[in-house]
Amino acid sequence: MSATTLDDTSRANSSDSQWAVETHGLTKRFGDNAAVNDVELLVPRGCAFGYLGPNGAGKTTLIRVLLGLTHADAGTMSMLGFSVPRRRDLALARVGAIVDEPRFHGHLTGRQNLQILAAARERAAKDRIEASLERVGMAQRADDRVSKYSMGMRQRLGVAACLLGDPELLILDEPMNGLDPAGMHEMRDMIQSLVAEGRTVMLSSHLLDEVERTCDAVAIVDNGKVIRQGPIAELLAGASMEVNVECSSPERARTILAATALGAQIDVETSGLSIHLAAGTGRDAIAEINRLLVEEGIAVYRLQEVQVSLESWFLQVTSRLGEPA
Template sequence: MTSLAIETHGLGKRFGARTALESIDLEVPRGTAFGFLGRNGAGKTTLVRLLLGLAQPTSGTMRLLGTEPRLALARVGAIVEEPRFHPHLTGRENLLVHAAARDAHAAARIPAALERVGLAARADDAVKGYSLGMCQRLGIARCLLCDPELLILDEPVNGLDPAGILEFRRLVRSLVEEGRTVLLSSHLLDEVEKTCDSAAIVDNGRVVAQGTIAQLTERGDERTIDIVAAPAVKAAHVLAATPLVRRAVEHDGGIRATLAPDAPRDADIVTALLTRLLAEGIAVERVNPVRRSLEDQFLSMTTRLEHA
């Protein structure tokens, strides 16, 4: 069995003269949450539609769960754009309609699926009375009816309030803990960073970066450390004169030191700077490496930055 849940090579899709996706190479490991991250119009939904057989690629190949997509779809649960239901039917009845097209055990999974997404108490209410967030949760419940190995979710937190987003995050992590794979297509950088293990950043139909969240946030040559010390002026001068530091400036009540390219990594550089400051009789209150966020990386790699 392949270790990849999704694998694409040179995947492309054109609509007439417009290129929606170009030469997409993705490797989504099994048993992980993977974010497909891009601004609106970047090509996220087009990829989802290709993976699910709702559109045909104009170039490249793709495999789901180690086989051709059409052979894997029985083991895939998906939400594409906004989930739609029969408004006059209840949530439970909508799931029963869907279960009829699934395997023989799908209907028996309905109570557990409704409980898992927090809709058990509203399961017998007509969907026309559901909020957008409730419809999103019902869509996830529908995904669970096939006991999926892979879930493909397109903008699944649209309409959820902060509490609902937190519950969704916990749900995704619980699914991953069970060995399932979740592909989460989203433009919400913070949510991808908090929910996913790995991600790909897409811009103008191309993947511009791919890797674990840690790898993506560590990219770039410039590393910085925030230091609170007294006397601050002396500390800034000492740091600026240190070969490990490129520059040191006042920042937010402390000092932000930009490190030289050859400075040690992680705890080693913190120890080196702390030792240097203490040797000069400087009282150090706090030393914090500045973590580069996924948003920083996204903005540095996409056309948003070019047009800012």
């Protein structure tokens, strides 16, 4: 069995639930503070899934509850179809996780650290050490002490440690933390290649941009609550559409459009209009804007649909997330 491909037997042994992670009403309180607040989470198998929220949103706490590092106060949860805590052993045998930061013995080498971790797992884990080191690009540095590793190297060794168990599901808490742009790029490629092998990667992050680039689906969490979740493309399709218009007489153009049934929010800019159309508005509305203006003698120099990014959508659904953490 190699560490680089998900073994068919481990796939066959696991439950056939379509969800890698499923929670219902999951709640974890610290005193009055519900760090995880009635969370309904569905992480589909075989994708990169981002658990996205600002500092203190409850990302690490949710991961800790899933892994059994702390108890839930209410709700149910399962991983790979195994209900936890009841069948946690079966679930965890198929899960690799890094919580907070990967922790290693600094005075030992990367390879020695993996040997210690493999010794605590099933026999096959030892045979996966070399392939895991290769897989994360750490084979050359495997005999250096971990204390000499950069943050990016530690993160990669952390992923190598996860791969010792040939996991179906990897849960990575803030895997981009402390990485420079090149390191983030490598981590992104690594996550995508793990998904290409048939694994599921659930990662937490406060970095919108990285989640948008890395993940197929996302849950947005704030104050312990999941506000929205789903495939990024679907979430963005439900966002409002923005159209920029360069035209003559912007004020008059605004009056003309405001008198129609477009239902748009229209702001006058120096050289034209910025128009926000409600979620679900079809692109025909853009042609309609053009027609209305031209019929009234307004010269339209340019009409541009602005691509909604996850970030602007994020700000549409919650204003607090736009503030610095």
